[in-house]
Amino acid sequence: xxxxxxxxxxxxxxxxxxxxxLEVIYDLDAEKKVVRVKDIASRMDVKMPTVTxxxxxxxxxxxxxxxxxxxxxxxxxxxxxxxxxRRRHGILFRFLTDILKIDGPTADGEACKMEHTxxxxxxxxxxxxxxxxQTCPRTGESWLNSFEEFRKVGLDADKCDICSEKFPCWLDxxxxxxxxx
Amino acid sequence: xxxxxxxxxxxxxxxxxxxxxLEVIYDLDAEKKVVRVKDIASRMDVKMPTVTxxxxxxxxxxxxxxxxxxxxxxxxxxxxxxxxxRRRHGILFRFLTDILKIDGPTADGEACKMEHTxxxxxxxxxxxxxxxxQTCPRTGESWLNSFEEFRKVGLDADKCDICSEKFPCWLDxxxxxxxxx
DNA sequence: ATTTTATATTAGGATAATCTAATTAAATTT
DNA sequence: AAATTTAATTAGATTATCCTAATATAAAAT
Numbered sequence: 001x002x003x004x005x006x007x008x009x010x011x012x013x014x015x016x017x018x019x020x021x022l023e024v025i026y027d028l029d030a031e032k033k034v035v036r037v038k039d040i041a042s043r044m045d046v047k048m049p050t051v052t053x054x055x056x057x058x059x060x061x062x063x064x065x066x067x068x069x070x071x072x073x074x075x076x077x078x079x080x081x082x083x084x085x086r087r088r089h090g091i092l093f094r095f096l097t098d099i100l101k102i103d104g105p106t107a108d109g110e111a112c113k114m115e116h117t118x119x120x121x122x123x124x125x126x127x128x129x130x131x132x133x134q135t136c137p138r139t140g141e142s143w144l145n146s147f148e149e150f151r152k153v154g155l156d157a158d159k160c161d162i163c164s165e166k167f168p169c170w171l172d173x174x175x176x177x178x179x180x181x
Numbered sequence: 182x183x184x185x186x187x188x189x190x191x192x193x194x195x196x197x198x199x200x201x202x203l204e205v206i207y208d209l210d211a212e213k214k215v216v217r218v219k220d221i222a223s224r225m226d227v228k229m230p231t232v233t234x235x236x237x238x239x240x241x242x243x244x245x246x247x248x249x250x251x252x253x254x255x256x257x258x259x260x261x262x263x264x265x266x267r268r269r270h271g272i273l274f275r276f277l278t279d280i281l282k283i284d285g286p287t288a289d290g291e292a293c294k295m296e297h298t299x300x301x302x303x304x305x306x307x308x309x310x311x312x313x314x315q316t317c318p319r320t321g322e323s324w325l326n327s328f329e330e331f332r333k334v335g336l337d338a339d340k341c342d343i344c345s346e347k348f349p350c351w352l353d354x355x356x357x358x359x360x361x362x
Numbered sequence: 363a364t365t366t367t368a369t370a371t372t373a374g375g376a377t378a379a380t381c382t383a384a385t386t387a388a389a390t391t392t
Numbered sequence: 393a394a395a396t397t398t399a400a401t402t403a404g405a406t407t408a409t410c411c412t413a414a415t416a417t418a419a420a421a422t
Contacts, residue, residue: 068370069370102303114299376410
């Protein structure tokens with residue numbers, strides 16, 4: 001007791017909206033020379049007054065240094081949050097595009113929403129899974145490509161180039177099994 | 182003009198909180214004889230007055246039939262939403278547990294959050310992907326099990342039972358390539 | 363150095379979802 | 393049937409996020 005929420009930082013968890021703003025600011029900071037209210041507003045798809053009040057809130061929590069009419073700068077902590085959101089976004093985006101073969105813009109939108117809700121555990125699992133697919137000799141690029149084919153026509157082992165070329169031995173065994181059954 | 186939002190149903194999209202309530206009510210309806218405020222509150226982890234006001238809102242939108250002090254019943258439309266949420270939840274839960282090997286309770290929580298944010302497109306893609314893994318001769322159960330091993334020790338082709346047993350021909354070729362490079 | 367334009371801030375409200383405390387209604391017990 | 397317990401509702405606030413309209417400041421153009 002007493003330690004819980006004295007004068008320290010991060011008393012309450014950030015809202016996901018706040019995380020969104022920090023991510024956007026983090027991105028703008030990397031892209032542009034200065035970060036301005038107008039640009040945050042357009043990225044977040046909100047009006048400028050909304051940004052102003054959010055900046056005040058973020059300033060109170062020491063996530064940005066903000067004084068009115070001056071450019072916005074992230075604090076160490078704020079930048080940390082922004083970077084973390086970027087990282088998560090990246091993982092999810094790659095999963096959606098590289099694995100699930102979702103188109104870029106759609107994937108970007110979905111990643112935005114998921115990046116707040118997924119736990120570190122799940123994210124780690126997803127990362128491992130992607131690495132596994134890329135590392136395991138049974139899958140990798142070729143297998144992933146055949147997924148696209150699968151989505152169009154359904155899986156037909158006889159027509160699966162990759163399988164019949166690279167795994168003739170096993171495929172033959174499969175066929176035998178199928179016939180037996 | 183005029184057609185847009187006259188006296189018809191679904192003028193505004195439902196909030197994800199509303200979707201959550203409908204899903205919970207849908208579940209309770211299937212589990213219990215009657216659906217009561219108290220149970221909704223406990224499932225949603227909110228207090229009863231919150232439920233009461235939400236029920237009023239859902240009633241106004243014709244998603245539930247609700248009159249005070251009476252049991253709650255879903256309308257056709259409300260049940261549809263609940264069922265849809267269940268369906269999404271199921272897909273995501275299976276992905277998290279069967280594929281990513283996340284533990285049940287965690288998976289359940291994550292699925293709850295994701296079910297609102299993912300588009301139908303992504304969900305479809307995910308379903309296809311799961312089917313692909315289960316159908317493709319190169320993956321399936323055994324491959325999925327080896328993912329768990331991979332998560333613990335990293336991938337070591339020499340130690341990968343499944344690979345070395347079922348794909349000796351190709352694995353050997355891989356090794357040769359590796360040596361060459 | 364004025365004027366104009368672009369950018370940002372205040373002021374004041376709205377909505378969605380939640381809470382606590384107090385009250386009422388329904389169900390159960392005695 | 394009266395008393396008690398459980399369940400549900402009202403009343404009244406709070407927090408987070410957003411808005412519009414009006415105003416102020418800063419930057420650019422004349």
